[in-house]
Amino acid sequence: MPNETVLTMRGISKQFPGVKALNNVDFTLRKGEIHALMGENGAGKSTLIKVLTGVYGKDAGVIWIDGSEGEAHIHSPQDAQNIGIATVYQEITLCPNLTVAENMYIGRGNGLLVKQKDYEKKAGELLANLNIPARPKQQLASCSLAVQQMVAIARAVDMNCKVLILDEPTSSLDDKEVQMLFTLMRDLKSRGVGIIFVTHFLEQVYEVSDRITVLRNGELVGEYVVEDLPQVQLVAKMMGKDLDELNSMSEFSQKAAVSDEVTYKAEHLSSEASKPFDFQIHKGEVNGFTGLLGSGRSESVRAIFGADRVTGGKVKVNGKDVHITKPYEAMKNGIGYLPEDRKRDGIIADLSVRENIILALQVMKGFFKPLSRADMEKFADEYIKALSIKTASKDTPVGSLSGGNQQKVILARWLLTHPDYLILDEPTRGIDVGTKLEIQKLVLKLAEENVSVTFISSEIEEMLRTCSRLIVMRDRNIVGELTGDQLTQKQVMKTIAGGEAS
C-alpha cells in the first residue's frame, strides 16, 4: 500500500463555552488504511469528527485533503461531502420507507426528473460489486441493521469519498454482522479509501485497524501503529495513566468488613440488553462494575433492577427466591437504582424538588396511600439538609438545579426508600469535585449501615477508593473479578484490556 496521505489535520482547536474540547490536535489519515480514533467520553473524538464534517467550525488549525489545492475549507456538511468526506453514523440516517436504490441516490439528482431505472441499475451493480446482500428495489426497512449500515456505506462510496468516517458502526450489530461489516471495510481499504473508525470495542480495533490515534481530554496523546501498542498500553493511554506511575500509586481505601449474608444473588440473569451473567453481593458490601463504555456494565445493573426486559435467570434476595421483571418488583425487594442518564431516566424536570424526592417512596406506598403534605415537606427538608442540596426552595422545579444537585435529589429519592441494595450508575458523572467526594463518603457510610451498594464510575480511582470488589467487563462479558490486593489501577486496566489477569 503506498504511504501517501489523504487527509491531514494540524493544530485543530475548538473551544466551547467553559470547555476546551480540542486543543492543538493533529490527525493524519493515509490512503487505504483503517485508522481507529480512540478515547474515553469527552476525549474529543466526536468534536474532531464534527469539525472534519463541517458540523462545527474550528477555532484554529488547518485541514488539507488530497486532491484539493491548498487548505480545505469545510463550513458545512455539504462542503465536506463535496471534497470527498463521507460519514456513516451509529444511528442510520437513511429513510427506512424508501427502497435501497432510492436511499443510495436520494438528494443527488441534478434535475427534477428522477431516473428510477438508471438508479436501480447502478445501485444493483454497486451492491454486487461490494458484496452487499441487498436488492435495489427492496425497502430499506426490510434489511437487517447491518445491511442498512452497509447501504449507507455504499452510498458514501458511490459519492467517490476519499475519507470514510464510521462512527460507532458496530454498537448495534451482532458478531456475525460485525464480521460482514469488517469484510466490507477491508474491501474498501484495498480500493484505497481511508477509513476513520470510531468505536469503544477494543478487540474490534485490533481486528481491523492499521493505526490508532488516541485522544484524551481534548488533547492528542499520540498516533500508533497497531502492532506497536498492546491493549494494556492503549487502555492506559486512554485513561491517562502511565503504567509505571500506576505501579507506584498507593492504595488508601479502608473497606468495611463484609458480612457473610448475601443480600442479592443472581444466576444466569439476562435481559434484552445484557448477556447472561452471575452476580452476588453481600450485606454491607460495596462492589463495582468496571469496563470501558459499552462494555455492558450499565446493562448488567439495569438487568438486576428490571429496567430492561428480563429474559431469564434465577434471583435470590436475602436468601428468598424472587421474581424481578420490572422496576416496581425490584423496589419492593429493597433495591434502588440511580440511572446513568440523569436527564433521560432520572429527573422529572418540571416537578418540584419535593415531588422528585418523595416519588419512589410514594410509589412503594401505593396509589391509594398518598403521603400527607406535611410528611412530604418533612422528608424534603430532611434530605435537602442531609445532602446539602442547593435549591431556592423545595418547590423549585428540579430541572432548574445544577447537575450535581439534580443528582443529589435522585440520590435522596432512593435513600428515602431505605433500600437494602442500592445501585448507583455513574452517580458522579459531570458533577464537581466536592460533590463527588461527598457522594463517595455517603456510599461508604451506607455500607457501614449494612446497605449493599453497587457503584459504577468511569473513574477508576473513585471505584478503587470505595469498592471492596470490582467486576470487570469487556465486550458485554464479565472477564474478571478483583478483590483485595488485586485492586490496583494496573491490574484493573490489565483485566479490562484482556491481558493475562494474574
Add this chain to the structure above:
Amino acid sequence: MIVTKKTLKKKGNLSQLMIPLIAFGLLIIFNLIRDPGFFSIETKLNNAGNTVLAGNLISIINGASELAILAMGMTLVTAACGGQDISVGAAAAIAGSVFVKVIRGASMVTGGTVILAFLACCVVAMLFGSFNGMLVSVFRIQPMIATLILYTCGRSIAYWINGGATPTIDGSITGAIGSFIPGVPIPTPVIIVVVMIILFSLAFRFTTLGLYTQTVGINQNAARLNGINTTLIKLLSFVILGICVSVAGCIGVCRLQLINHETLLIDIEMDTILAVAIGGNSLGGGKFKISGSILGAYVIQMLTTTLYAMKVSSTDVKAYKAIVIILLVVIGSPVVKRWFTKVMANIRGASIRRLGVKEGN
C-alpha cells in the same frame, strides 16, 4: 365556579391561570361597558312553577356544564399521554343513546331506572374509553390518530343503539336533571359540575393520581424506573375521561329530553381541547391544572354567549370565536411569554439603573 376560585386561592400559584383570568376579566369588562345590566341575576317562575335564577350569567354557567366536565377529563388525558381525545363528542352520543335506551326499556321511569341507566352508560363510555386508552398506551398510537377511529364511527354506533330514530324520553326526573330540581333555584347541570369538581378533588386528595399522571407525562422513562405502571396510568386517564363523557352525555340528553345522535354535543371535542389549552396546560403533556381547564371552559362559553348577545348570527359566531381564540393562544405562547418577561426585566433593569445613577451622583 365557587369551588374553582377556592382552589385557586389555596394553590397560590397563579401564573398558569393568568391567561384565562385575564380573558375572563376582559370579557366581563367588555360586557359591562356594552350593557351594564348584562350580568344581572333575577328570579323568575319557570314553566314547572319553580322559582329559579335566570340571567346571562346563569345561562353561561349552566351552558358550560358539559364542556367543563369534559375539560376535566381531557386535562388528565392530555397530561398523561401528551395528546388529545377527539372522540368525546361521538362517545357522548353513544353514552346518551345507551342512557335513553335503558330508560325507554323500563315500564315506569323511577329514580332507580335513571340511576341504572346512568350506570349502564358509564360502563359503556368507560369501555370505549379503555378502547382508546388501549390503543394509546399499549399500542403506542398517537392519541389523536387512535381516537380518530371512534370519532369516525361513534355516531354510527349511537345510531344503531336506538335503531336510527331520535327517541324522546319523558319523566320528571330526567327533566329535573336537564333543568331544575323543584325547590332548588340553581340549574341542575351546574350542581353536577360542582359534584364532579368535588369528586376530582377527592381523587387528587386521596390517591396519587396527580403525581403519577404528571410524572408519566413529563418523563415516561423515569416514571417506569420509579416503579410506575405507565401503561396503566395512561389507560386510567382515558377511563376517567369516559366517566366524564357519560356524565356530559346524560346532561345533554336530559336538557332536550331526546337523543339526536347526529347533533348531541357536536363539535364539543375541539372546544374541550381549547378549554385545556386556554387553561394554560401544555397540550404536549406533563404538568397540569384542572382548575385552568374549567376556567377555560367558562371563558369559551362566555365568549359564545357574548357574541350571541351582540346579535352575531349563529353562522358567524365561529369566525369571531376563532379571532378571540387566536389572540388568547398567541398571548399564552412561550414566545410571547418570554418576550414579555424580557420586556418586564428591561423596564425593571432600566429603573434600577436610573436609581443607581442618581445614587452615584
